[in-house]
Structures are given as structure tokens and as C-alpha cells.
Amino acid sequence: MRISDLKCAVIGKNPIVRIVTDDGISGYGEVEQYKPYLKPFVMQFREALIGEDPTDVERVMLKIRQRGAFKPYGSAISVIEMALWDIAGKAAGVPVYKLLGGKVRDKVRVYNGALRVPMTRFRPEDYAAEAKRMMELPEGFTIVKQGISFHSPMKREFKDYYYGEPSPSPFHGALDRGLLTERGMAYTLDCVAAMKGVLGDRIGFALDCGPGWMVPDAIRFARAVEKHNLLWLEDMITGDYVPFVNADVYREVTQATSTPIHTGEQIYLRQNFKELIEKKAVRVVGPDPCDVGGIAELKWIAEYADLHGILMAPHGTGNGLLGLAALVQVSATLPHNFIAFELPTGDPAWWFDIVDGLPAPLVRDGMIEVWDRPGMGVEINPERARRYLLPEDSAFFD
Numbered sequence: 001m002r003i004s005d006l007k008c009a010v011i012g013k014n015p016i017v018r019i020v021t022d023d024g025i026s027g028y029g030e031v032e033q034y035k036p037y038l039k040p041f042v043m044q045f046r047e048a049l050i051g052e053d054p055t056d057v058e059r060v061m062l063k064i065r066q067r068g069a070f071k072p073y074g075s076a077i078s079v080i081e082m083a084l085w086d087i088a089g090k091a092a093g094v095p096v097y098k099l100l101g102g103k104v105r106d107k108v109r110v111y112n113g114a115l116r117v118p119m120t121r122f123r124p125e126d127y128a129a130e131a132k133r134m135m136e137l138p139e140g141f142t143i144v145k146q147g148i149s150f151h152s153p154m155k156r157e158f159k160d161y162y163y164g165e166p167s168p169s170p171f172h173g174a175l176d177r178g179l180l181t182e183r184g185m186a187y188t189l190d191c192v193a194a195m196k197g198v199l200g201d202r203i204g205f206a207l208d209c210g211p212g213w214m215v216p217d218a219i220r221f222a223r224a225v226e227k228h229n230l231l232w233l234e235d236m237i238t239g240d241y242v243p244f245v246n247a248d249v250y251r252e253v254t255q256a257t258s259t260p261i262h263t264g265e266q267i268y269l270r271q272n273f274k275e276l277i278e279k280k281a282v283r284v285v286g287p288d289p290c291d292v293g294g295i296a297e298l299k300w301i302a303e304y305a306d307l308h309g310i311l312m313a314p315h316g317t318g319n320g321l322l323g324l325a326a327l328v329q330v331s332a333t334l335p336h337n338f339i340a341f342e343l344p345t346g347d348p349a350w351w352f353d354i355v356d357g358l359p360a361p362l363v364r365d366g367m368i369e370v371w372d373r374p375g376m377g378v379e380i381n382p383e384r385a386r387r388y389l390l391p392e393d394s395a396f397f398d
């Protein structure tokens, strides 16, 4: 079997990759909904892929992997990897998890970071109300995560939150950083306490915090919330869209507290997790399969983290329903350091009408049952999806 074409269409907000083969099997992958601009970056790999055997996934990846980078530029490489696994599974007649070593669990736990209603007020009682809404969703989530501090409007909405000016840039990442004021710190802690008061001890609670914290604040905060038994504090120092890791600085924070520290969603490739893991700079790593280089890449990192006593909670907010399928396939195979992955959703909701193969309901008691169809086990239905194609992508399913 040989690759005969690579196509990419922006459906809704997500670039969708289709790898076409000469024996009629196609493989699909989905780029995060926040990155519709990546289509040309995907298409530059067309010539490199044509003629290759898609079932030799690693050999194909060796041709293109060096052209990726930290978020957002690892996405194209990552979703091509997933499309190759989809083909390999379909060709072998087995679900992708079998090709990754087989499943170690029949259900995978998911956590809610994406099913949120944008908040309009930001008092502690508003955070408590949002926590209550999240825990009462029909999915029955056993873990919820909320954005606070620099990873939220707090930095703008609370007057004099920190010793700095929130950036007007539309991009978040390394720009908004600084030392919190005493009142900013106290307010953040009040909001956390209000949420914890609602969630109690039956729902796991994690916080997405930055990036942007300074080390003394990070240590002070992590120690102050120890009494709440949080699952993790995510991305305090570096994180989303920061093109570096800063393992040494993370290590200092991790060593100063019993609250687990988490990072990794922006990081591309296993090599860039090496220092974090070997230095035990964090307690939890959270690569995103759609940014890190794919699902086999993520599994390798999970195994290496497990050898070092580090937990795994993959990121996935914007990965769409094909990204969800890939997360289910790989998470079924991860070692016991796996906690849960962040549930992506279909946005707009019509995505659920054009993707076949997902269980209904998708999530029960905070878990997704692993399905057994070949490949990733989900398909975009061309008849129902065609109406959402842009004119320039009208031949995507042909």
C-alpha cells in the first residue's frame, strides 16, 4: 500500500487531514480548533508523503518529524501521525490500541476542562457556581479543572491583580507574567476555597494557572492550597504556547510543596520532556497528542514518566471528535500513571452529526468505553459533512 495523496480541509474551525492510499483506505487526523491557519503548514508535507507505505508509521515520521516545533507547529506532524495509525489499523483490521501494544483498560477516564460556560463575573461565589455546574453535568465527571490567575480573566478583572499590565495581545502565553499583589494572591485563594467548598472530596479538582507566575508566588500558592488536596496545578511557570520548558524552575517549585505540579501541553517531542522527567521537575506531565508529535510519541513519554514516578494527564481541549478518538485509543494503552485526559468536544455541535462511531452517550460516570472498530474507529460521514466544506475544499472527500 502506498500513499497517493494528502488533503487538508478546514471543517468548521478544525483543519482535517486526510491521507489517501492507492488501495482505497483513507486515514484522518484533526488539528485543534484554535488553529485553522495551519492548513498550508500541513500541505507542505504532501510531496514527502506520497509514495510511502503508510503502515510503516515510524519510517514516514522520520521523514517529516524534524519540521515540527513547539505549539502550534507540532500539530501538522502530530495529526499526520494519527492519520497514519488510522490507516495502519484499518489495513490490519484492528483498533489502533492493538498496534500500540494493546489496551490495559476497557474504559478511560476523562476530565472536564472544555465543557465550560464563559463566566461574566469573577467573584468567589461565581467560581463556586461554575464548579457546581461542572460537577452536575450529565457526563458525571470525576475530575474538573478550572482556569485561574494568568490562565483566566482574573488578571484583568481583579484590580491590581499583579505588578504588571495585562497585555492587549490576542495571544496568551509568555506575555502576561509578574508578581501577584498581596490582594491578588488572597483573592485567588478565596476563589479556590469557594470552588473546593462546592466540589468537596468526591470530585477531583485541578487548576490551570498560567503561564506567568513568579517562583515565590508559585511556591506560596502551592503551599497554601495543600489543604485542598488538589490533583494538580498546571502551567504555573511555562505552558500553553511558551516555546521552552524551564525544567530547573519547575523543579524548585515542585520540591517546595506537596501539591502536584503539572505542565507539558505546548511541548513538542519526547526529547523536550527528558529534562522535566529526569529531573523530576513536575509530578504530572500533560502532553497533547495533537501537539507533541502524535499518539505513539505520547505513549513513549507516558512510559518514560512512569519509570520516574511521574503521572500523566494528557491535554486535549480543542482536539475535536477525531482528536478525542485518538486520545481514547492511546489512553487505553498507557501505564498506570495515567490519571485522565481532558475531554475534547465537537464545536460547533454539528460535529456530532457528521462523525460516526462514537458511543452514545459518550461519557458515563466520567468514563468513556473503549471501542473496538478498526483504525481510530470513527469516521467523518461524507454525505453529512459535505455541506460544511468550504468551496476550495469541495473535492476533499473525492
Ligand SMILES: [Mg+2]
Pocket: 208, 234, 235, 240, 265, 315
Ligand atoms: Mg492548560
